[in-house]
Every structure is written in structure tokens, then in C-alpha cells.
Amino acid sequence: xxxxxxxxxxxxxxxxxxxxxxxxAAAHPSALYAEVGKxxxxxxxxxxxxxxxxxxxxxxxxxxxxxxxxxxLPPVSxx
Numbered sequence: 283x284x285x286x287x288x289x290x291x292x293x294x295x296x297x298x299x300x301x302x303x304x305x306x307a308a309a310h311p312s313a314l315y316a317e318v319g320k321x322x323x324x325x326x327x328x329x330x331x332x333x334x335x336x337x338x339x340x341x342x343x344x345x346x347x348x349x350x351x352x353x354x355l356p357p358v359s360x361x
Contacts, residue, residue, distance in 0.1 A: 284349060286302075306346075311335065
């Protein structure tokens with residue numbers, strides 16, 4: 283299925299892009315993060331992130347569907 287991924291902060295830096303479309307058979311965001319994390323070398327553990335699908339914060343085991351937009355949200359620090 284085709285998934286639109288959005289990256290922010292350190293994840294965007296590591297991926298070298300703010301967004302990308304991927305073809306994946308990942309059933310849920312947890313598997314998708316493992317897949318793209320391996321490809322981009324993400325060092326941040328998923329337990330430190332939040333995930334949103336189609337604009338809503340969801341559980342890491344939320345089922346994914348073709349055409350979903352997934353956002354991996356790293357912790358944000360202010361200053």
C-alpha cells in the first residue's frame with residue numbers, strides 16, 4: 283500500500299526530507315517506523331515518539347490503510 287510519511291525535527295534531518303511517499307506492507311505504525319527507521323538510520327526509539335495517522339494521534343498498533351498519512355512526532359524542546 284502507499285503511505286505518505288511526514289517527518290519533523292531530528293527525524294527530518296536524519297531522513298534528509300520532510301516527507302516521502304512509500305510503498306509498504308506494514309500493518310501498523312510500529313512496523314512502518316521499524317521499516318523506514320532501518321532505511322534512514324533513525325536512532326530514536328519509538329517509545330520516545332508519538333504517532334498520528336490522518337491527523338489524529340493514535341496507538342502504535344493502529345491498522346494502516348492505503349493512502350494514509352503517517353506522522354512520527356519526536357519530543358519537542360522549547361527555549
